[in-house]
Amino acid sequence: xxxxxxxxxxxxNKLTLHFAQAHLWIGKYCIExxxxxGFIAAVRSRKIxxxxxxxxxxxxxxxxxxxxxxxHKYVIQPALVSGYKKVWFAGISLGAxxxxxxxxxxxxxxxxxxxxxxxxxxxxxxxxxxxxxxALKWTSSNSANQKDERAWWHWxxxxxxxxxxxxxxxLGTGDDDHFLRGQRVLSGLLPNKNVLAISGxxxxxxxxxxxxxxxxxxxxxxxxxxxxQ
Numbered sequence: 001x002x003x004x005x006x007x008x009x010x011x012x013n014k015l016t017l018h019f020a021q022a023h024l025w026i027g028k029y030c031i032e033x034x035x036x037x038g039f040i041a042a043v044r045s046r047k048i049x050x051x052x053x054x055x056x057x058x059x060x061x062x063x064x065x066x067x068x069x070x071x072h073k074y075v076i077q078p079a080l081v082s083g084y085k086k087v088w089f090a091g092i093s094l095g096a097x098x099x100x101x102x103x104x105x106x107x108x109x110x111x112x113x114x115x116x117x118x119x120x121x122x123x124x125x126x127x128x129x130x131x132x133x134x135a136l137k138w139t140s141s142n143s144a145n146q147k148d149e150r151a152w153w154h155w156x157x158x159x160x161x162x163x164x165x166x167x168x169x170x171l172g173t174g175d176d177d178h179f180l181r182g183q184r185v186l187s188g189l190l191p192n193k194n195v196l197a198i199s200g201x202x203x204x205x206x207x208x209x210x211x212x213x214x215x216x217x218x219x220x221x222x223x224x225x226x227x228x229q
Contacts, residue, residue: 031056037204039211046215047223050088053079057091057098065147071102076109086111088220092207093119093179097149103167104155112168114214116207120182121149129153135189136161160189168219172210174200 031054034040040052055075061067079087087110089099096118103110120126125148132138139157146154156169169190173183175197187195196213200206 033204037208039208042208042212042215048215049221049223051084057095059094062094062098062101067098067101068105071098072106076102076106080109088112088114090114090116090211091118092116093202097121097152100152100156101149104152107155107159107167110167112219113170115169115171115186116210117173117177117179117202118171118183118186120179120186121153125149125153126182126185129185135185156186156189168194170194170196170214170217170219172196172198172214174198174202174206174210176201177206178202 034054043050043052053075055071057067057071061070076087089102089110090113091097091099093116096113096115097120099113099115100118103113129135129138132141135153135157139154159167171183171187171190171194173180173196177183177200179202196210198206198209198213200209
């Protein structure tokens with residue numbers, strides 16, 4: 001884990017923003033890339049009052065089904081013990097997948113998530129959803145007691161049916177993203193205003209543009225008189 005703290009964090013409204021990073025089998029990248037690509041600088045230039053934790057979630061966590069327990073033990077529980085009142089997840093691709101996976105079991109600990117170009121699941125699961133006539137119909141005929149990504153598909157579909165997601169979820173992707181098929185299904189479960197598609201592929205240029213766009217929504221607290229520099 002790596003963390004970065006703002007100089008003017010408010011102890012009365014402590015908020016932490018977690019980046020769920022992951023090694024992918026397509027174009028591997030690492031935690032340091034978030035810094036090199038300007039993700040942290042984009043937050044600081046806007047004087048957003050958050051502490052940031054870079055949490056590395058590996059493909060092995062996903063394969064061994066330890067993603068949820070690892071995030072809870074090493075990221076969320078320490079934040080809660082330290083007195084943080086609001087926790088947001090942001091993740092790219094498999095990192096976004098992992099954020100959804102965690103939320104399916106511990107959504108009460110999350111104020112919101114930003115899913116950037118999320119990896120939506122394997123084709124066999126997407127085929128199940130498509131053949132059932134969509135995610136909502138699929139949940140009625142498929143058991144929720146799953147230990148794979150079916151668990152978070154059930155969770156987000158149920159939340160969507162309620163009409164109001166307790167955990168705020170935003171999704172951004174490129175219009176030529178490698179995983180666009182599943183992302184469109186996922187987007188259909190979110191309010192239209194929470195979804196943004198830009199021109200781009202499954203790559204850093206699109207991801208950093210999506211990050212800047214999301215930060216401009218001003219969902220996270222800024223210091224008095226803060227502005228984008």
